[in-house]
Amino acid sequence: MKKRPWKTSITAIMLGAMIVQGGTAAWAAEPPAAVVAAPSVNYGLTNDIRAAVKSVSETPTATGSQVAVTVRLYNGGTTLNRVPEHEFRVQTASGISYTLKPSASNKASLQPKEIAELVYFAAIDSKEIGKIEGISFVNVDLYTYPKVETTLLSMPTNQVWYGGIGSAALESITNVQWGGAFIIPGVNSGLTYAPVEASIQNTQTGRVAVVTVLVNNSGAGRETVPAFRIDAQSETKNYEGKRTETAPVVVSPGENTLIHYAIPVENGVTLANLVVLSTETFVPKEGGQPTELATAKVGINWPVDGSPAAAAYSIGQPIPFNAAAKSISKFMQASLMELHLHENPGEGYKTAVAKFKLTNTSTTPVVTPPFLSELTNKQGVTYQGTRQTNVTNLMNPGLSYVVSYSYIIPQSEDSESFTLKILDGQTAAPYTQTIAALTTEPQKETTDAPISMYPFDLKINDISTSMQTTAQLTYTYKLRMDLSITQQEDVVVDNNFSKLRFEIVDPAGRVVGAKDATFAGPNKLVSGVQTMDVSNFSSEQFSYPFTINVYETIETPNGTAKRLLKTIK
Structure with missing residues (x-):
């Protein structure tokens, strides 16, 4: 049977929009146009079932090559339709044909208006497969002798991922500049994506490149972000990434959301590119572990500075x-x-x-x-x-x-x-x-202006130190303060708020007395004159004159942080 291109008609255009991604979606107030690859052509596998190529890859392995193809089918009929019995083959530029195995998860029939993806895979012990030029569905009648083969459908392969590292390897796929919007060619989705942040972060398990992607849905219905991953590449090595969100990410019409990819990298590595790959799972019919198949779709240059503009x-x-x-x-x-x-x-x-x-x-x-x-x-x-x-x-x-x-x-x-x-x-x-x-810019202090401790403004009108001794030759220090304190309205201050610390320092630089004061609670600081007792110290620590350092203190998990507010001599 010859290949049958889908007829150009209003119906065909509508169905084509469903089976093959196309169009541009906005992701910001004034978004750049999304980079869109040429749409895949749809072909008739049967009178009602249409087929389009989603992804084709030929990637090297230690002993040869692995070939993987994903085909999207759409049942445009009004009844249940079976996928015809077939072998799935790829044809190379040298005229050699390879038969791929179907995944055990491939559907045998499609409900009316249903879309399904069929996954095919083969591990071939040869590094000389060459360029892939086409794929075909072939019906093999094993009950005749000699066997009769009938080609149900042949389709060309316009974009094949051959693996590899570096800019040359990315020439066969869509490439965008950092920050540019893109869609993922061949993926059945109207969502648009744009990388917005990339950083190298240190964790307990090592260095990780973290990439944040903005997802926009400009369509009329809710969409789930499809399965894809983002890898990073240096000039000599590929680093596999993984989405940090484990639950499905659903994007409502007109909504933007962020997704994230974590890519473990080595110390000192210089990254050159990011690669967006669609992913499918091949399940062997004879048993065994499923295999994840990844096909590169979009290349993005690693940014010089991946931080959002400040x-x-x-x-x-x-x-x-x-x-x-x-x-x-x-x-x-x-x-x-x-x-x-x-x-x-x-x-x-x-x-x-x-x-x-x-x-x-x-x-x-x-x-x-x-x-x-x-x-x-x-x-x-x-x-x-x-x-x-x-x-x-x-x-x-x-x-x-x-x-x-x-x-x-x-x-x-x-x-x-x-x-x-x-x-x-x-x-x-x-x-x-x-x-x-x-x-x-950090704020600069003015000598005569009140000290800002938002929501308070504090002015120290006067402060002095007095000392008393006991029979045990210890000294008690007292601070006499004249303060002016004003507070902003509707700002809650409780025991979590920062405190004032007064430190009395002798000429040798030793702290001989210290006291914390709060802006909340029964003994809080108020405007006017007030006296405060400070700690007792032994007689051999006594010296004069004193310097008073006034700090703002904040309790943190790493200890007490101090901000010097004023030094009074």
Whole structure:
């Protein structure tokens, strides 16, 4: 039987859209056009069943080659139709034909309007197969002598994946630049994809390249993200990736979502490309373990900098989060209210402190987002933030809460601006993804201005130290303070909020007295004059005059982080 191209008609066009992917889907406010490969041609296998090539691969193995083909069938009839009995063969440029085995999962019949995929595979102990030019369904009548073979359908193969490493190996597939939108040729889906972030992350098991992909559904119905994987390649080696989402990812019409791929790599490797591969499973009829078959569809250059672009940011403005991020409620408004960088006398390092105001704009309680944060200087050096230890779990509507992060930074750091990244550490755990990136400058302190400890403004009008001795020759220090404290409205402050620490330091640099004070609770600091007892120390530690260091302290899982607010002599 000769090959029968599908007739050009309105019906054929509609059915063709169902069986073979095509079209462009938007994934951003002003998306680039998706790179689309030439659509596969549909052919008639029977009067009602149409066939199209999904994928063809010929990849080298240790002893030869493995050949795999996936064909998509569509029953355009109104009744159940059986797939005709057949052998499945591939034809090479040299005229040799190879018979492939069908997967045990291949369907023998199709319901009306049903789409099914048939998988065929063969491991051949030869490295001289050559180029594949066509495939065919052949009916073999074994009950005649000599046997009679009838070709039911022959189809050309326009795109074959031959494996390999490097740019030359990717010439036979669709290639896109980093950040460009694409569809996956041959995959029955209207979803559009775009890589939005790539980073090398260190884990307890080694280095991993983590790639975040934005998925957009511009169609009219819900779609499940099909099975595919993303590998990374250096100039000499391939590294296999795996999607971190184990449950099916369903995308509603008009929705964007993010999926993630983790690719274990070696230390010091320089990556050159990413490769998107469609995956199928071949199940041997004679038993044995299923085999995953992967066919490269799209090549993407590995970016020089895979981080999302950082937006210029002014302190106090709402933070623009990635709209596709699921870890931040749409009713959650977040603003960076403070970013201070300070010396730590006697500690040998600097401390940066960032304070975020989180506001619940809904009418019901919402979960406090457990995001992570990083500071990166212009040279690309990154400092991981540590979140305060205790944070309220639920945020009530109409109120704001303050969450603080501290960063330990070397004394040599002199950058005047940083990129602040807010990271989701749960969706693709144990890996992170950037959900907001901001460029901002640490705030500079003014000598006469009130000290900002959002939501408080603190002014130390006067402070002095007095000392008393006991019969046991110990000394009790007292601080007399005149403070002015103002607080922003509708911002919740509880025992989780940072504290003030007063340290009395003698001329030798020894701390001879220390006391923490809170902004919440029965003994909280208030405006006006107040006296505070400080710790007792033995007589041999006494010396004069004293210096008073005033710190803001934040309790973190790594210990107490201190921000020097003022030094009074």
